[in-house]
Amino acid sequence: MSHTATTSQETGGKTPGAHPIVGHLVPTWLLVFVGTALLMLTVITVAVRYIDIGEFNIVVALGVALVKATLVCLFFMHLRWDRSFNTLVFVGSVVLVLLMMAFLIMDTNQYRDLQFVGNAPNAEATLQANAPGAPVARFKPYSP
Template sequence: MSHETTAQHDEHDDDHGLGHVVSYGVLFGTGSILLVMTIITVAVTYVDAGEMNMPIALGIAGIKATLVALFFMHLYWDRPFNALVLVASIVFVVLLMIFVLMDSGQYAPSVIKGNAPGVQEVLSIDAPGAPIAEQSQIP
């Protein structure tokens, strides 16, 4: 039974380094772009683009999320495998959303149209200018 230390143990270093250091310019630039895009997001809510409201909002949110992931989460400087995992995750979420929307399209004709009478009463008081849905024929 020997109590000698091995050379490997003596050479072990607990310092793992700093990782990637990002300059203040990149951080403030990215933060400024995110701030401007947040202002654009708020401004877009005052414009009625009809059916394009949702794609516009999702597009702005996607760009902001990409900037955060690339620069604040350091994926821009990380291994390509991590970017592959991120992209694969996003693809699977999009596929899930597509399948859910396909399924909801199958049962949409059987949904009762209109609002329940109590809900319609509250909507008429709180939002008098809102469009009124077709009244349901619930007994």
């Protein structure tokens, strides 16, 4: 037996075979509130870029990004109303990605001596010829 109504009496006079309502019906005010919160957090992220608070800038930016990602996952991906198993799968996937990134970052130290430090002479000369006065990237040499 299907979940769709087939007669005019069952559908209340509406079209036969109409599809049932599926999914989570989220109130419009909640979506507007979450959207406004995301917009405000974006403004905070941009504002922090222009305020010099040292190395704390990246901490604030990453914190705001974490809050924004959480809001999107909870409300726009409907994880707030979904089964907890789906949330567990999502969080497990994020943890696995973070773990793999941590292993990759640890592995880059092994190849530190092979990495190029500074600008190649030809690249710097080309940059000065095509864009005089442009800032040239200077990297700090690695010292263990």
